[in-house]
Amino acid sequence: MNISIANNLSTVADQIRSACDSAGRDIDDVLLLAVSKTRSADEVRQAHEAGLTHFGENYLQEALDKIAELGDLALEWHFIGPIQSNKTRPIAEHFDWVHSVDRLKIGQRLSDQRPDSKAPLNICLQVNISREATKAGCLPEEAPALAQALSRLPGLRLRGLMAIPKATDDPVEQRQAFADLRVLLQQISADVTGLDTLSMGMSSDLQPAIEEGATIVRVGTTLFGPRPPKTA
Numbered sequence: 188m189n190i191s192i193a194n195n196l197s198t199v200a201d202q203i204r205s206a207c208d209s210a211g212r213d214i215d216d217v218l219l220l221a222v223s224k225t226r227s228a229d230e231v232r233q234a235h236e237a238g239l240t241h242f243g244e245n246y247l248q249e250a251l252d253k254i255a256e257l258g259d260l261a262l263e264w265h266f267i268g269p270i271q272s273n274k275t276r277p278i279a280e281h282f283d284w285v286h287s288v289d290r291l292k293i294g295q296r297l298s299d300q301r302p303d304s305k306a307p308l309n310i311c312l313q314v315n316i317s318r319e320a321t322k323a324g325c326l327p328e329e330a331p332a333l334a335q336a337l338s339r340l341p342g343l344r345l346r347g348l349m350a351i352p353k354a355t356d357d358p359v360e361q362r363q364a365f366a367d368l369r370v371l372l373q374q375i376s377a378d379v380t381g382l383d384t385l386s387m388g389m390s391s392d393l394q395p396a397i398e399e400g401a402t403i404v405r406v407g408t409t410l411f412g413p414r415p416p417k418t419a
């Protein structure tokens with residue numbers, strides 16, 4: 188087994204445990220999603236040997252190659268990157284979760300293209316919680332109506348909300364964005380049943396995210412080390 192991925196995993200597990208302790212939360216209510224974008228299939232295999240089963244990918248072709256190569260392992264694949272509407276079919280066919288649904292058209296296509304032989308595709312509605320001009324995600328005020336529409340699509344199972352808050356050094360601002368997403372999920376839950384997921388928190392802000400209610404944290408760098416610059 189790769190010593191460094193195993194060591195890194197124990198570091199992340201400690202961080203999750205201490206955040207759960209300080210928030211009085213059960214550690215089993217927080218899923219660690221290993222973000223494996225730019226990592227080789229071999230590194231994913233090593234991470235699996237270290238105990239991880241959920242992997243997050245941003246780039247479709249790279250992900251499909253890894254999914255094919257690792258077909259002998261029982262892994263759950265989460266798509267977390269931007270989605271082009273002409274690329275929904277392979278996502279619907281090969282992934283277990285999609286965190287980055289931010290418009291109805293994408294949800295409709297994923298629902299239509301989900302194979303009948305598979306369980307409905309788990310999705311999160313991505314929200315541009317910090318209202319950044321350049322960021323993906325629906326605006327917070329659009330989320331309730333979109334969530335209702337997405338929850339009615341037969342090929343999908345809407346699980347909750349995902350956000351990537353604005354990068355900031357201000358811990359108060361950072362925590363507020365996570366709290367905003369939590370409150371939004373509570374509001375939407377008045378009209379939509381079965382929502383159990385807040386996908387928020389990455390390597391640098393996992394602790395406040397968990398303290399504000401994250402149920403999935405998406406961690407790349409702390410597990411695998413700094414990413415090599417993406418070519419092409």
Ligand SMILES: *Cc1c(COP(=O)(O)O)cnc(C)c1O
Nearest residue numbers: 222245267389390405406407408
């Ligand atoms: C890359 C990425 C992550 C992981 O970021 P790290 O800082 O490496 O932990 C999480 N979520 C999304 C959507 C990403 O694109």
